[in-house]
Amino acid sequence: MTNVLLVDDRPENLLALEGILEPLGQNLLYAQSGEDALRQLLLHDVAVILLDVQMPELDGFETASLIKQRERTKHIPIIFVTAISKDEQQVFRGYSAGAVDYVFKPFNPDVLRSKVSVFIELHEKSEELQRQAELLKEQELAELRRESEERYRFLAESQPDQIWTATPNGELDYVNQRAVDYFETSFTEMVEAGWTNVVHPEDLPRRLERWQRSLDTGQPYENELRLRRADGSYRWHLTRALPMRDRRGSVVKWFGSNTDIDDRKRAEEAQRFLVEAGATLGGSLDYRSTLASVAKMAVPRIADWSRVDMLEQGRLRTLAVQHVDPAKIEFALELARRYPEDPDARRGPPNVLRTGESELVPEITEDRLAELAVDDFHLGLVRELGFQSYMCVPLVARGRVIGVISFVSAESGRRYGPDDLALAEELARRAATAVENAQLYREVEERAQAARVLETVGDGVFLVDGEGIVRLWNRAAEALTGLRRDDVVGRSAEDVLPVWDHLSVRVPVAGAPGPASAETLPLELAGRERWLSISGVGFDEGTVYAFRDITEERALERIRQDLVATVSHELRTPLAAIYGSALTLARDDLELEDALHEKLMEVIVEESSRLADIVNDLLVASQLDAGRLEVHIERCDARALTEAVIAAARTHLPEGVTVELDVGTNDLPLVAADEGQLRQVLGNLIDNAVKYSPDGGDVRIRLERSDEYVRFRVSDEGLGIPPAEHGRIFEKFYRLDPHMARGIGGTGLGLYISRELVRRVKGRIWVEPNDGQGSVFYVEIPAAAESEAGRKLRIEAGAGS
Numbered sequence: 001m002t003n004v005l006l007v008d009d010r011p012e013n014l015l016a017l018e019g020i021l022e023p024l025g026q027n028l029l030y031a032q033s034g035e036d037a038l039r040q041l042l043l044h045d046v047a048v049i050l051l052d053v054q055m056p057e058l059d060g061f062e063t064a065s066l067i068k069q070r071e072r073t074k075h076i077p078i079i080f081v082t083a084i085s086k087d088e089q090q091v092f093r094g095y096s097a098g099a100v101d102y103v104f105k106p107f108n109p110d111v112l113r114s115k116v117s118v119f120i121e122l123h124e125k126s127e128e129l130q131r132q133a134e135l136l137k138e139q140e141l142a143e144l145r146r147e148s149e150e151r152y153r154f155l156a157e158s159q160p161d162q163i164w165t166a167t168p169n170g171e172l173d174y175v176n177q178r179a180v181d182y183f184e185t186s187f188t189e190m191v192e193a194g195w196t197n198v199v200h201p202e203d204l205p206r207r208l209e210r211w212q213r214s215l216d217t218g219q220p221y222e223n224e225l226r227l228r229r230a231d232g233s234y235r236w237h238l239t240r241a242l243p244m245r246d247r248r249g250s251v252v253k254w255f256g257s258n259t260d261i262d263d264r265k266r267a268e269e270a271q272r273f274l275v276e277a278g279a280t281l282g283g284s285l286d287y288r289s290t291l292a293s294v295a296k297m298a299v300p301r302i303a304d305w306s307r308v309d310m311l312e313q314g315r316l317r318t319l320a321v322q323h324v325d326p327a328k329i330e331f332a333l334e335l336a337r338r339y340p341e342d343p344d345a346r347r348g349p350p351n352v353l354r355t356g357e358s359e360l361v362p363e364i365t366e367d368r369l370a371e372l373a374v375d376d377f378h379l380g381l382v383r384e385l386g387f388q389s390y391m392c393v394p395l396v397a398r399g400r401v402i403g404v405i406s407f408v409s410a411e412s413g414r415r416y417g418p419d420d421l422a423l424a425e426e427l428a429r430r431a432a433t434a435v436e437n438a439q440l441y442r443e444v445e446e447r448a449q450a451a452r453v454l455e456t457v458g459d460g461v462f463l464v465d466g467e468g469i470v471r472l473w474n475r476a477a478e479a480l481t482g483l484r485r486d487d488v489v490g491r492s493a494e495d496v497l498p499v500w501d502h503l504s505v506r507v508p509v510a511g512a513p514g515p516a517s518a519e520t521l522p523l524e525l526a527g528r529e530r531w532l533s534i535s536g537v538g539f540d541e542g543t544v545y546a547f548r549d550i551t552e553e554r555a556l557e558r559i560r561q562d563l564v565a566t567v568s569h570e571l572r573t574p575l576a577a578i579y580g581s582a583l584t585l586a587r588d589d590l591e592l593e594d595a596l597h598e599k600l601m602e603v604i605v606e607e608s609s610r611l612a613d614i615v616n617d618l619l620v621a622s623q624l625d626a627g628r629l630e631v632h633i634e635r636c637d638a639r640a641l642t643e644a645v646i647a648a649a650r651t652h653l654p655e656g657v658t659v660e661l662d663v664g665t666n667d668l669p670l671v672a673a674d675e676g677q678l679r680q681v682l683g684n685l686i687d688n689a690v691k692y693s694p695d696g697g698d699v700r701i702r703l704e705r706s707d708e709y710v711r712f713r714v715s716d717e718g719l720g721i722p723p724a725e726h727g728r729i730f731e732k733f734y735r736l737d738p739h740m741a742r743g744i745g746g747t748g749l750g751l752y753i754s755r756e757l758v759r760r761v762k763g764r765i766w767v768e769p770n771d772g773q774g775s776v777f778y779v780e781i782p783a784a785a786e787s788e789a790g791r792k793l794r795i796e797a798g799a800g801s
């Protein structure tokens with residue numbers, strides 16, 4: 001039905017119009033003012049307007065011009081209805097305001113009705129035309145759409161990628177043939193099942209989440225995920241979808257594609273894996289833990305389980321096993337335990353170890369399995385582990401196969417190819433380098449440690465290489481020889497070591513390992529003769545020599561030997577005399593004269609006391625050594641004491657020797673000393689003076705004051721002592737003539753004991769040559785303080801020294 005708008009301010013007029021137009025059977029709309037008319041026009045589509053000219057407020061002309069101003073209403077025909085004016089001007093105004101016709105009251109109802117019906121018809125016609133035009137356009141569009149759809153289907157089918165479309169709510173509604181082939185399914189199945197079945201379970205949540213987000217927001221979808229190919233292997237794909245929108249902007253379809261990026265992705269992953277593995281390998285010097293961590297890293301990135309076997313003591317031992325499924329690690333370990341080096345294995349680690357060649361089995365078929373399996377148990381394990389594909393690569397260090405790394409695919413269903421093998425080989429190469437580095441480092445470290453040890457040992461150690469160049473010279477060697485390391489190392493031993501030619505010939509060199517017997521050699525070092533005990537050990541890089549300065553030991557050893565000789569001689573002489581005298585006295589067949597009897601008895605007494613003296617000296621010396629000799633310091637009269645000693649000496653003076661006392665002063669102070677010990681010192685010096693004057697001479701004892709000391713001076717005209725020996729004669733057991741070439745016996749203890757006793761009372765003792773001939777021994781003993789008269793101090797031996 002068509003609308004006809006009737007506008008008049010008077011209802012009766014409206015009614016009249018209604019009466020006239022009703023028979024047309026159209027829908028009549030009424031308005032009682034211009035505003036009312038405009039309102040009606042906003043609400044309804046109108047075919048023609050009958051407009052009263054004479055209206056209060058907006059009159060007909062004004063209303064008409066407003067209608068004509070509006071885009072939506074300007075084409076609506078307006079018929080003015082008026083009673084008042086028929087003049088031309090009014091009519092002109094009506095037409096210029098957009099009227100198509102004029103009817104004047106009173107009007108002929110038939111004329112009005114037919115006029116109106118013309119416009120209605122016109123309106124209906126134009127509407128019909130419009131409808132038809134739209135229909136045509138739609139048909140054309142549909143055709144176009146069909147064509148373009150065909151075009152993009154064609155495009156989709158010609159693509160190397162999987163192409164698909166989905167409805168706005170995300171349901172798959174088309175996949176190209178490539179996708180159907182890839183998954184070896186049918187179009188219908190594929191479209192019905194969607195992607196969920198073929199996406200790797202690990203990637204599924206991410207896919208769902210992202211796809212949903214795109215569906216919700218209309219943002220393009222993009223994701224990288226693994227899709228399971230018909231052969232069961234998962235391959236990485238880049239999947240993308242873009243929304244197609246209608247004019248209003250809402251999504252009408254999703255256009256998607258899946259691009260196989262597996263090769264690129266794996267190459268990237270391999271690269272990343274190698275970088276990480278490299279960092280791990282380079283980061284540790286414990287190659288066992290490093291290799292174990294490489295096995296760990298490989299799972300699941302390049303394998304479902306991996307194993308590292310190393311050659312140790314000639315056997316292949318499993319160092320690490322890693323399995324993607326912890327529940328299966330036991331099987332993998334069992335396999336490793338039983339078959340790491342089966343000699344019959346034609347495949348796997350033992351074979352790789354033997355040949356040094358990598359092994360790649362892209363697909364383990366049932367036939368292949370039977371061929372590979374060593375026995376049923378093995379077969380069972382391999383089945384349990386679900387071997388799909390594997391590769392074994394050798395670890396080669398310094399040209400030798402030192403181990404094997406194995407990678408196995410099972411759960412993931414992946415098939416190893418040449419690229420994977422290349423990656424595994426690269427990894428093995430890096431791992432082997434790491435092992436090599438670790439070993440080298442350890443060697444260097446061991447050497448450095450050895451060098452540190454060598455620095456701290458007391459023995460001199462040096463290394464002379466095959467070329468005769470000194471390569472090592474430790475601190476002790478520096479100290480013992482005075483030769484600085486910088487002056488020795490790197491130079492020819494012949495040039496820098498004084499006795500090298502001698503040494504290299506004489507020093508026995510043991511083959512390493514093995515104890516070397518040492519050679520003792522004298523060596524002139526810094527103007528002193530030193531005795532070195534030196535031995536050498538030969539090894540690959542040259543000879544290591546170790547030496548010790550045994551000059552002191554040697555001297556001690558000599559002294560010990562001398563002591564044994566002298567003491568036994570010293571004991572034997574008096575013993576022989578006593579024994580001889582006693583035997584003579586004991587004879588019955590001899591009637592001894594009284595004088596002889598007495599003489600023999602005297603010999604026994606004297607020699608016994610000599611024996612006692614020797615034994616006493618030994619005892620005192622050992623007490624001094626042990627710090628057990630007691631010293632009782634008291635005030636002693638030096639002169640009286642000396643006189644008593646001289647008197648005793650005079651009782652057995654040899655011929656040609658005289659002993660004289662000379663006291664330089666009358667106010668000689670008392671001395672602070674242990675009287676008995678001081679007596680022993682003086683007695684010893686006087687005895688020596690007499691003893692070492694075999695050709696006779698005067699022995700003079702002089703007492704004098706020297707500052708806070710009383711000095712005893714004992715001079716003789718005897719054998720004398722070379723100045724170089726002045727220090728040494730005070731050493732224990734030291735004798736100038738150990739073998740008694742001059743026939744003068746002694747233990748070498750007298751001066752040692754004297755020095756020690758003098759030291760203990762804070763005195764001094766030394767020797768000087770006597771003018772012309774013989775020696776002068778000096779002893780200085782502290783004078784006793786007056787206030788200390790009578791006081792006795794008891795000091796432990798050694799405490800005052």
Ligand code: ADP
Nearest residue numbers: 688689692720729735736746747748749750751
């Ligand atoms: P000994 O029992 O041998 O006399 P001593 O310790 O008393 O031991 O003396 C050490 C060495 O010093 C003696 O062996 C001797 O060679 C030398 N000696 C000591 N006194 C004299 C001296 N007055 N004249 C020469 N040599 C002496």
